[in-house]
Amino acid sequence: MDLNRSRVKPRFNIIDFIIVVVILGCIVGVVLRYNIADRIGVNSEQSTVEITFQIKDVRNSTADALVEGDNFYWEQNGALLGVLKEKETYEAESYYAGDDGLPYAVYSTERSDISGVLTSSGTIGEDGSFMLSGNQFIAPGKELDVVSPHIEVTIVITDIQQVK
Amino acid sequence: MGKTKTPKPAKNVKRKFRFNIIDVILLVIILSASAALVYIFFPSKTQENAAADRNVSITYQLYVSKVADDFKGKINIGDSVVDSVTLYGIGEVADVTYTKAMFVGVDKTEGKYVYSEYPNLIDIAVTVKADAVKTENSISVNGFTIAVGKKIPFRVPGYTGIAYCTIIDENV
Numbered sequence: 044m045d046l047n048r049s050r051v052k053p054r055f056n057i058i059d060f061i062i063v064v065v066i067l068g069c070i071v072g073v074v075l076r077y078n079i080a081d082r083i084g085v086n087s088e089q090s091t092v093e094i095t096f097q098i099k100d101v102r103n104s105t106a107d108a109l110v111e112g113d114n115f116y117w118e119q120n121g122a123l124l125g126v127l128k129e130k131e132t133y134e135a136e137s138y139y140a141g142d143d144g145l146p147y148a149v150y151s152t153e154r155s156d157i158s159g160v161l162t163s164s165g166t167i168g169e170d171g172s173f174m175l176s177g178n179q180f181i182a183p184g185k186e187l188d189v190v191s192p193h194i195e196v197t198i199v200i201t202d203i204q205q206v207k
Numbered sequence: 208m209g210k211t212k213t214p215k216p217a218k219n220v221k222r223k224f225r226f227n228i229i230d231v232i233l234l235v236i237i238l239s240a241s242a243a244l245v246y247i248f249f250p251s252k253t254q255e256n257a258a259a260d261r262n263v264s265i266t267y268q269l270y271v272s273k274v275a276d277d278f279k280g281k282i283n284i285g286d287s288v289v290d291s292v293t294l295y296g297i298g299e300v301a302d303v304t305y306t307k308a309m310f311v312g313v314d315k316t317e318g319k320y321v322y323s324e325y326p327n328l329i330d331i332a333v334t335v336k337a338d339a340v341k342t343e344n345s346i347s348v349n350g351f352t353i354a355v356g357k358k359i360p361f362r363v364p365g366y367t368g369i370a371y372c373t374i375i376d377e378n379v
Contacts, residue, residue, distance in 0.1 A: 053227050062233040069240040073247075097275065144312030144321030170287065172364035183281050184274070184368035201277040 089164050092173060094125055094181075095202040098157040099135070106132045106155040108194035115161055118188040118195065122176055125163030127191070132157050159198075162206075173203050264378040265339045265346060266301060267353055269361060269370035271331040273308045278366060279329055280305075286363035288335050295349040298337030300363065305329050333370065336378075346375060 098105070115124045135154035138146040165175040175181050185200045269288075286300040308328035312321045337348040345352045353359075357372045 053229065058230060059233065062230070062237060065237050066233070066240065069237070069244060072244060095277075097277075138310070138325070140310075140312035142315045144314040144319075145323050146310040146312065146325060148326070168364065170364040180362065180367070182362060182365055182367040183278055184366045199275075201275060 088166065089177065090167050091162065091164050091206040092167070093128065093204050093206055094161040094163050094200055095204075096159055096161065096198040096200050098155075098159075098196060098198055100137070100151075100154055100156065101135075101196070103132075103153065103155050105194065105196060106130075106157050108191075109157060109159060109196075110191070110193050113191040113193060115189045115191045117175070117179070118190050120179070122179055123163075124175065124187070124189055125161030128160045128162045130157055130159035158201075167205060261341045263339050263341045263346070264336070265348075265353070266334055266336050266376050266378060267298075267372055268374040269333040269335060269359060270373045271333070271368055271370045273325070273328045273330065274368065276327050276329045278331065278368075281366040282331060282333055282363050283365065286365070288333075288337075289362050290351050291360045291362040291367055293351060295351050297348045297351050297353070297359075297361065298335035300333055301336040302334035304332045306332070331370075332373075341377070 098109075109127060109130050111127050111129060113127050115127060116122065117124050133156045134150040134152060135156050136148055136150055138148055141147050163175065165173055165179075166177045167173055173181060181187070181200060181203070183200050183202055186197060187200065188195070188197050282300060282303045284300050284302060287296055288298045288300060289295065290297050306329065307324035308330050310323050310325050312323065313319070314321045337353075339346050339348045339353065345354065347353065353372055353375060355372055355375055358369060359372055360369050361367070
């Protein structure tokens with residue numbers, strides 16, 4: 044039995060030190076590249092915003108299931124999107140081509156277009172971009188699958204305004 | 208009976224450096240991290256023939272069709288454009304125009320196409336300026352390949368959506 048060998052303790056040598064420094068450098072590089080601190084909302088102040096959205100061409104019962112005061116969550120990650128402040132419902136509009144080739148609007152009494160406003164909070168960047176809860180970018184044009192206690196539906200964000 | 212003495216290590220004898228398991232693990236981590244960083248920061252170099260690369264300034268057009276006119280004014284000159292999948296910067300908005308979306312119908316009496324406007328839909332043409340790398344096979348901005356006809360998910364601070372690239376011009 045080699046007694047000398049069993050007594051050799053691992054020592055923290057210069058190679059280990061260099062390797063640790065390089066690893067720390069890599070981590071710092073990745074953090075800087077992706078602005079992770081900003082993305083997780085560490086450095087940001089929360090602002091209250093109103094998110095305006097549209098839902099097109101859904102059944103009238105869908106419109107009824109949008110209940111003011113309900114919390115709405117982003118289905119993808121469970122983040123709280125906001126509280127439904129108000130909604131307006133219209134007869135669903137669509138267009139068809141007439142015999143003259145021009146577009147004519149028709150309105151359905153069975154289906155609805157909806158616009159609504161959610162009160163939400165997040166951070167607003169220097170460039171005006173909005174980060175939901177400080178870490179999820181959303182902007183007008185974004186299509187989101189959302190859930191509330193009464194409904195699962197897809198909305199399209201049309202505006203985000205900071206509440207003064 | 209004499210006991211067997213354990214030989215003492217001689218003083219001033221240098222201990223031989225041993226490459227231990229910790230070193231192996233750390234080296235593997237470093238190599239992985241380095242490879243990832245090279246891929247993140249220099250993707251075009253790893254995927255294309257670097258010798259044929261040429262830095263060029265380009266302008267290209269992103270075209271968003273038939274969206275609600277609520278989005279008018281959401282994209283502005285000077286906005287940074289980001290590929291919304293990889294989050295790479297892909298240029299800066301140099302110009303933007305909003306026009307009524309075109310409805311194409313057929314006049315059944317005359318038998319010809321009729322072009323008219325949707326009352327509440329718009330098209331958005333975004334001209335983006337960027338520094339690109341041109342190779343024999345592609346033009347890329349920050350590693351993101353730009354090509355006419357390509358569907359590009361993009362975002363600016365005030366809008367996010369999907370556009371098609373319709374024009375690429377190399378700036379002289």
